[in-house]
Amino acid sequence: MKKRTSILAAFLLTMVSAYASNPRTDSLxxxxxxxxxxxxRYIDRKEQKILLLRQRLSSIPDTQFSPRFTLLSQLFDEYSSFKxxxxxxxxxxxxxxxxxFHKQDExxxxxMAMVTVLLKSGFYKEAFEAVALIDTAVLSKQTRHEFxxxxxMLYAEVSAYDNDAFFAKSYKQASQRDYRSAASIITPDELEQMTSRAFLPETDRNRKPTAEFYYRYFLDNHLTEHQVAMAATLVSHAYQGDDKLLLLMLASISDIRSATKETFAIFLLxxxxxxxxxxxxxxxxxxxxLGNAAFYGTRNRAAQIESVLPLIASRLLEEKQHEKDMVWIGLGIVMLVAVVLVFQLxxxxxxxxxxxxxxxxxxEKNAELQDVNGMLWQSSKIKEELIGLFFKTCSSYIETLEKVKRKTQHNIKLGKYQDATxxxxxxxxxxxxxxxxxxxxxxxxxxxxxxxxSFNSLxxxxxxxxxxxxxxxxPTIRIFALIRLGVTDIETIAKILDYxxxxxxxxxxxxxxxxxxxxxxxxxxxxxxxFTDEF
Incomplete structure (x- = not known):
């Protein structure tokens, strides 16, 4: 009995989910x-771009710092979210x-680029070691903001990874301190300001943009695919339900098109x-x-995914079993219906x-009804013709009045007032x-x-x-005759009869x-x- 109840519940949940779907998210x-x-195709395009950069790099002598460093930076940008x-x-x-070449700024x-890639891949210890190697005393204003x-971000990732009541809290507090310090150094650009509005407190709910607003904003402001993916993923944390799905789908599509393998959006989706x-x-x-994590080499992300994948797989197996059970139930219903149909036959x-x-x-009754219908049709035809005659007469009066009006206006226009009279x-x-x-x-x-x-009989x-x-x-009969025709308003009757x-x-x-x-x-x-009363 419990098994059948669970099958019915799953069936109802599936139906509710189908009817509750959003056309926008479905199309996306x-x-x-x-x-x-x-x-x-996108991966091939990415690899072709990387190959061109490597070929250009190999053609530049080791003695030229600027062009080699520029190309290495471009290679890193391509690889940082790819491999x-x-x-x-x-x-x-x-x-x-x-x-x-003793280039301190570079x-x-x-x-900092090393910290970024270690952070993405879950090498938190190595990331902290790389942070310790950065000389913060010589940082420019812009570089300190980025640092x-x-x-x-590193503190926030470690906090999420620990996810406990003691250590995670201290990392989270350290992350918030650094974010506040960074914001106090340089005013955030338009994109940062816009995304931060999604996380306004409940007291400022009226100022919080909708998910649809962000969807259009990210598409209409000439951002790169990678920028759209990062911003949409960030803002998605401020929304729930279909709004969150909308932003995560947009982020996932942008990640695929930019051949980004270090991506969190598709996992969150x-x-x-x-x-x-x-x-x-x-x-x-x-x-x-999971394929992206393996391709890129993200250890922490792969561990997260591998913990969720069995749950989804097991639920899919349950759904398949439920579908089989529903088929058997359907066959039973068909058999029952067949028995009922035989009884009905x-x-x-x-x-x-x-x-x-x-x-x-x-x-015989049909023949009688046909005779009566014929009589009613003839009677109806006669009445239609009489009503038409009545309106034709009225039309004739109107035409006569029109002629009088034209003659009178014509005589008045010519000054023939006597003729008009x-x-x-x-x-x-x-x-x-x-x-x-x-x-x-x-x-x-x-x-x-x-x-x-009939009137007199009353x-x-x-x-x-x-x-x-x-x-x-x-006049008396005429008044009640008009009432019988449906003219029940006293003022209308009075106007018709000039009373x-x-x-x-x-x-x-x-x-x-x-x-x-x-x-x-x-x-x-x-x-x-x-119509045919008889006395």
């Missing part, structure tokens, strides 16, 4: 995997060259995937990180037999109203031929209103008072009058 992860497939042993060889040659620069930052239970993605990252056959028994009855005088408003009401009555009675009879016999042959509707609102209210009140039904339901009964 695809780019990262594509770049991993291109990694040999540890070659980087150490290059920096030792820089030290020997500086000593031979010697200090070379020793203090470098020593602060693998750890984040592991926390999110994305074990397949975590395995890809950790495996790449038996019931369906019985229903088919019953349907056939009643099929003839259904056909004559044109306006020829408009017989009352006659037009009478014609309009006649058309309206004709349409109403066509749509509701039994309206008058009144006492002595109060009923009957029309003589050829007679138009009375005052009080007149309409009066007519309604009188009729309701004479009704044989309750006044509250009288208008509801009016609305129930149908």
């Amino acid at each position: 992860w695809k780019v990262l995997k594509t770049e991993l497939s291109k990694e040999p 540890f042993d070659s980087a150490v060889t290059s920096v030792n040659r820089m030290i020997d060259l500086s000593k031979r 010697l200090i620069k070379s020793r 203090l930052n470098l020593r602060a 693998g750890q984040e995937f592991f926390k999110l239970n994305r074990n397949g993605d975590a395995y890809i990252c950790i495996k790449e990180a 038996v019931l369906f056959r019985k229903q088919v037999i019953r349907i056939k028994v009643n099929e003839q009855v259904i056909k 004559t044109v306006l005088g020829n408009v017989q408003i009352q006659q037009e109203k009478t014609q309009l009401y006649s058309t309206l009555d004709s349409v109403l009675l066509t749509l509701f031929p039994n309206f008058v009879a 009144l006492n016999k002595e109060d009923q209103i009957w029309l003589k042959k050829g007679e138009m509707l009375t 005052t609102v009080n007149t309409v209210y009066t007519y309604r009140a009188r009729v309701k008072a004479k009704a044989i039904v309750e006044p509250e339901v009288f208008e509801q009964k009016i609305m129930e009058i149908k």
